[in-house]
Amino acid sequence: MQRVGVFICWCGTNISSTVNIDEVVAAVKNMPGVVYSKDYQYMCSEVGQNLVKDAIKEHNLTRVVVAACSPRMHESTFRKAAKAAGLNPYLLEIANIREHCSWVHKDKKAATQKAISLTKAAVAKAILNQPLIPGEVGVEQRALVIGGGIAGIQTALDIADAGYEVDLVEKTPSIGGKMAQLDKTFPTLDCSACILTPKMVDASMHDKINIYSYSEVEEVNGFVGNFEVVIKQKARSIDMEKCTGCGICLAKCPAKTALSEFEEGLSKRAAIYTPFPQAVPNVPVIDRETCTKFRTGKCGVCAKVCPTGAIDYEQKDERLNQKYGAIIVTTGYDLINLDSFGEYQYADHPDVITGLEFERLVNAAGPTAGKLVRPSDKKKPKKVVFIQCVGSRDKSERGKSYCSKICCMYTAKHAMLLRDKYPDCEAYVFYIDVRTAGKGFEEFQRRAVENYGVNYIKGMVGKIFPTGDKLKVNGVDALSGEVLEIDADMVVLASATQAKPGASDVGRMLSISTDRDNFFTEAHPKLRPVETHCAGIYLAGACQGPKDIPETVAQASAAAAKAIGILSKSKLVNNPCVSQVDESVCSGCLACTKMCPYEAITEKMVEQKVHGKIRRRRVAEVNAALCQGCGGCTVTCRPGAIDLKGFSNKQILAEVDAICQ
Amino acid sequence: MSVIANNAAVKNAQAFEPLIVAFCCNWCSYAGADLAGTSRLNYPANIKIIRVPCSCRVNANFVLRAFQRGADGVIIAGCHPGDCHYMTGNYYTRRRFSLLKNLLAYVGIEEARFKVDWISASEGNKFADVMNGVLEKVHKLGPNRKLRDSRWRR
Amino acid sequence: MVSREKITPDMAKKEVVRICEISDENIVDCMQCGKCTAGCPAVHGMDILPHQVIRLLQLGQIDQLLQSEAIWSCAACFTCASRCPRAVDISKIMEALRLTLVRVKGNNRLDIEKVPKLLDKNIPQQAIVSGFRKYVK
Numbered sequence A: 001m002q003r004v005g006v007f008i009c010w011c012g013t014n015i016s017s018t019v020n021i022d023e024v025v026a027a028v029k030n031m032p033g034v035v036y037s038k039d040y041q042y043m044c045s046e047v048g049q050n051l052v053k054d055a056i057k058e059h060n061l062t063r064v065v066v067a068a069c070s071p072r073m074h075e076s077t078f079r080k081a082a083k084a085a086g087l088n089p090y091l092l093e094i095a096n097i098r099e100h101c102s103w104v105h106k107d108k109k110a111a112t113q114k115a116i117s118l119t120k121a122a123v124a125k126a127i128l129n130q131p132l133i134p135g136e137v138g139v140e141q142r143a144l145v146i147g148g149g150i151a152g153i154q155t156a157l158d159i160a161d162a163g164y165e166v167d168l169v170e171k172t173p174s175i176g177g178k179m180a181q182l183d184k185t186f187p188t189l190d191c192s193a194c195i196l197t198p199k200m201v202d203a204s205m206h207d208k209i210n211i212y213s214y215s216e217v218e219e220v221n222g223f224v225g226n227f228e229v230v231i232k233q234k235a236r237s238i239d240m241e242k243c244t245g246c247g248i249c250l251a252k253c254p255a256k257t258a259l260s261e262f263e264e265g266l267s268k269r270a271a272i273y274t275p276f277p278q279a280v281p282n283v284p285v286i287d288r289e290t291c292t293k294f295r296t297g298k299c300g301v302c303a304k305v306c307p308t309g310a311i312d313y314e315q316k317d318e319r320l321n322q323k324y325g326a327i328i329v330t331t332g333y334d335l336i337n338l339d340s341f342g343e344y345q346y347a348d349h350p351d352v353i354t355g356l357e358f359e360r361l362v363n364a365a366g367p368t369a370g371k372l373v374r375p376s377d378k379k380k381p382k383k384v385v386f387i388q389c390v391g392s393r394d395k396s397e398r399g400k401s402y403c404s405k406i407c408c409m410y411t412a413k414h415a416m417l418l419r420d421k422y423p424d425c426e427a428y429v430f431y432i433d434v435r436t437a438g439k440g441f442e443e444f445q446r447r448a449v450e451n452y453g454v455n456y457i458k459g460m461v462g463k464i465f466p467t468g469d470k471l472k473v474n475g476v477d478a479l480s481g482e483v484l485e486i487d488a489d490m491v492v493l494a495s496a497t498q499a500k501p502g503a504s505d506v507g508r509m510l511s512i513s514t515d516r517d518n519f520f521t522e523a524h525p526k527l528r529p530v531e532t533h534c535a536g537i538y539l540a541g542a543c544q545g546p547k548d549i550p551e552t553v554a555q556a557s558a559a560a561a562k563a564i565g566i567l568s569k570s571k572l573v574n575n576p577c578v579s580q581v582d583e584s585v586c587s588g589c590l591a592c593t594k595m596c597p598y599e600a601i602t603e604k605m606v607e608q609k610v611h612g613k614i615r616r617r618r619v620a621e622v623n624a625a626l627c628q629g630c631g632g633c634t635v636t637c638r639p640g641a642i643d644l645k646g647f648s649n650k651q652i653l654a655e656v657d658a659i660c661q
Numbered sequence B: 001m002s003v004i005a006n007n008a009a010v011k012n013a014q015a016f017e018p019l020i021v022a023f024c025c026n027w028c029s030y031a032g033a034d035l036a037g038t039s040r041l042n043y044p045a046n047i048k049i050i051r052v053p054c055s056c057r058v059n060a061n062f063v064l065r066a067f068q069r070g071a072d073g074v075i076i077a078g079c080h081p082g083d084c085h086y087m088t089g090n091y092y093t094r095r096r097f098s099l100l101k102n103l104l105a106y107v108g109i110e111e112a113r114f115k116v117d118w119i120s121a122s123e124g125n126k127f128a129d130v131m132n133g134v135l136e137k138v139h140k141l142g143p144n145r146k147l148r149d150s151r152w153r154r
Numbered sequence C: 001m002v003s004r005e006k007i008t009p010d011m012a013k014k015e016v017v018r019i020c021e022i023s024d025e026n027i028v029d030c031m032q033c034g035k036c037t038a039g040c041p042a043v044h045g046m047d048i049l050p051h052q053v054i055r056l057l058q059l060g061q062i063d064q065l066l067q068s069e070a071i072w073s074c075a076a077c078f079t080c081a082s083r084c085p086r087a088v089d090i091s092k093i094m095e096a097l098r099l100t101l102v103r104v105k106g107n108n109r110l111d112i113e114k115v116p117k118l119l120d121k122n123i124p125q126q127a128i129v130s131g132f133r134k135y136v137k
Helices: A021-029 A046-058 A071-084 A098-102 A108-128 A150-161 A177-181 A192-205 A248-252 A292-296 A301-305 A355-362 A407-421 A441-450 A503-510 A549-567 A591-595 A632-636 A649-659 B002-015 B029-038 B060-068 B089-107 B124-141 C014-023 C035-039 C050-059 C062-066 C079-083 C090-102 C112-118 C125-135
Strands: A004-009 A034-040 A063-068 A092-096 A136-138 A142-146 A165-169 A209-212 A215-223 A226-233 A318-324 A326-329 A333-335 A352-354 A383-390 A426-431 A455-458 A461-467 A470-477 A482-488 A490-495 A497-499 A537-539 A571-573 A579-581 A601-610 A613-622 A642-644 B020-025 B047-052 B073-078 B114-118
Touching: A004 A021, A004 A046, A004 A108, A021 A034, A021 A108, A034 A046, A046 A063, A046 A071, A063 A071, A063 A108, A071 A092, A071 B029, A092 A098, A092 A108, A098 A108, A098 B029, A108 A649, A108 B047, A142 A150, A142 A318, A142 A549, A150 A165, A150 A177, A150 A192, A150 A209, A150 A326, A150 A549, A165 A215, A177 A192, A177 A355, A192 A209, A215 A503, A226 A326, A248 A301, A326 A503, A326 A549, A352 A355, A355 A407, A355 A490, A383 A407, A383 A470, A383 A482, A407 A426, A407 A441, A407 A490, A455 A470, A461 C035, A470 A490, A470 C035, A482 C035, A537 A549, A579 A613, A591 A601, A591 A632, A632 A642, A632 B089, A649 B047, A649 B060, B020 B029, B020 B124, B029 B047, B029 B073, B029 B124, B060 B073, B060 B089, B073 B089, B073 B124, B089 B114, B114 B124, C014 C062, C014 C090, C035 C050, C035 C079, C050 C062, C050 C090, C062 C090, C079 C090, C090 C125
Parallel strands: A004 A034, A004 A063, A063 A092, A142 A165, A142 A326, A165 A209, A326 A537, A352 A490, A383 A426, A383 A490, A426 A455, B020 B047, B020 B073, B073 B114
Antiparallel strands: A136 A571, A215 A226, A226 A318, A333 A497, A461 A470, A470 A482, A579 A642, A601 A613
16 A cells, blocks of 8 residues: 655645635545645745655655646656655656646635545556656767857857857858848947857857758757757858859859849849858858759859869759757747738838848948948938838737837837938837837937937828839827828838748757747746757747847857756666556557657567467567657557556546546 | 426536546647646636646547546647647547547537647647637536446546 | 816726627727828828727727717728728727717718708719718618
8 A cells, every 4th residue: 555645735825825725635634545644835945845855754655746836847846855755756746736726716615626636636646656767868969050140159159168069050051140131239339240250250160060051950850868860951062172262253153133132132142152241151152043054054154263163063962960969949030021011012112121121221241332322213311211010019910919029129220320321311210119128228219319319209100102202101190199291212111020931840840839920939938948848959049039139149058058958968867757568468560660759669579488388479669768758659559568657547547537536 | 397397407507517627738738728827817627637748648548438437528638730749649649539539429429528629838828718618518518427337426 | 278187097888898899899909009090091080080089998988989070080991900900990990989879869960851962973872872871870
């Protein structure tokens, strides 16, 4: 007979305000097997944990049930406590009477009854718990960073500085990401390239960092400590070893028709190109769709002019198989498509631009060499209207319901840059609310109003009418109720940010979840902001939610610290809740091997004595290091030979019975 | 006569407190239930959750046992198809329980008593909605008497 | 003179709830960006602007709305509804406000007898029909 101890937590008033603790204590006392029950205000506190530890020793408890918050919250805390008291941690069971009971019910009587029922189920299960001992697996002491923006660069640098090898995979020809496109950064107005490019160079020069640019992660298998990844290196058509980055090919290429992605389509680029002059690696790529050689077979100018013979038209996509201990996802963000916002004329008028296009227009290395002019006629604008929240905080199907977070600040920055360049040019900002929560942010935005004379108007623009060479902006000042009409020369839209369109595919590949807006979800919104629910996979930057640069960098370093935590261990403990096969029952049909998503079940021959003769028989065998404990095989198994440790058939049926009592 | 019988039925229905067993996968639906808790959403106390690692861990036996022991409804909740923590587990759930649905219909268990749904860790609202939805339907159907083992009293 | 009346915001007011029910719109969603007003083609005839209409509803100031000219100036062109970032269809709310007035006995906005005098030869028939729908029970 097991000796069960039940510990019931008040959680301050979180549980005790809707659940009558005394009644629960009284009810569980009479359960068969329960020899001890105790309630305390904060069971997770040190005093509470000591109550558990002392009771285990004093009352010789062989099973422990803690009725408290969700096991996702404190299961590990109490397991550690049980372990410290000499009990196998897997003999402890949690009854979730906070998230699943006291917080969702108002009726005290019903909630108390439910708490009793849940605790009884946990006791019934705990009695059937078996001591489990986790196995160990080795750790591949290398990390993979997916995405080479500022988040990826920072993560890679931090991990590499700690002495571990890092592979940085970037989809485009160069690392740098969105930050490389920016002109100045708020709130200090330091030049984005000046602070980013040294980091890019650091990453490329670091002997522990290996950059795979123009590459994509194609397949991810395995688990924490032992991820198996397939990286596709897209055919660059250039031999990276031979290329010196002299740039002659870029200048000589006759096919200069493609719109530059880096310049947001504001200028043209050659078919052989590096996205920008400071690109890392400084090796061009041939865009096979626009290249004349690839389209018609005639041209080959680049091959002729290349002094080192680095051009290779025959190059093919390559696939590399790599192993990693940890993965950090830093895939970043995109701006939404503005085609459905017809009233702003973005698709129809060249002088209506996005914030990112404005960044390129004011950038000294941009398409106009820093001269801010209208894209249509290259004239200097005299009146510029900025519209915020274009698609952000938008509940209709055109936009995104969340706040994009960075627009208030970058719009203030744009207006200041504009007034700085052209003091005679008027700037109008239409806003719904100005949100400047951040160090130095409020002061920055006020400076735009007070020192730079930017006109902030609370209200929105209804429609933009292109009239002559002007853009007639119909807006409203919602505070005074004045309807405004502004003859603008240029309109800048602060379009909403969104997760990368391929984010959900990446999430699926990595088995990490995305929220309804396709941003990756962290394991806990407050306490585990860089982890995912998949052990060994971490998040940093705007792929997790809209973020500015300081936050992104902070999160990147945090993710690096988490990854280093894994990489610094030579061994990791396994989840011991894995499947096991009862060989005497197994019929050897191997249906389980086909079901297992981890290929953790293989066949094995066993010798068995039947009527005095030794017979060889085929059975299934579970590799405990590979099994992740989903338990799918237990249901697939026809003779019922497989059971899942920690969630056995008997345990779950005991829970069902206890609940239905 | 019939009026009196009807009245009795109405009275019974008012006193009837259904019991619903919900099997929730650890990674999505159990977390969704936790989120419903942290968001203080309300759903009735008649729903009791059993944690399983993945919805594919749920054996049809568990469902049948719940009905046998007197549960009035059973819910199985997992990650959305394609989002399974174990990559493909919920696809098996989907197939297995579309078969069980037919079996339950065959033995006379009303369709509304058994539901398989997908609730992600971020869908606390959906969790509460699904629970309320099933409960409401089961409430209308009244107690489960078909599969119930009469020796087992609740 | 500015009067200083005591206003307690009251969205749960019976009349406000009724307007929300008739229109099936959620006025809480509005965050007063003014995009409806900015794009409204009939705004110049309005004493209360479209976004202010919702604000007054949020404050429970329904009497002021029912006396306003604005609700009759609304042409129900749905420009506001098509652009609202919060998916609040103000044209439906305007219609609900008109209905609450018109549905009261003897409270037609337009006297049918006077209609022929108001008619313009160039007015399309559809306009007359929708005019009747809007102004008369």
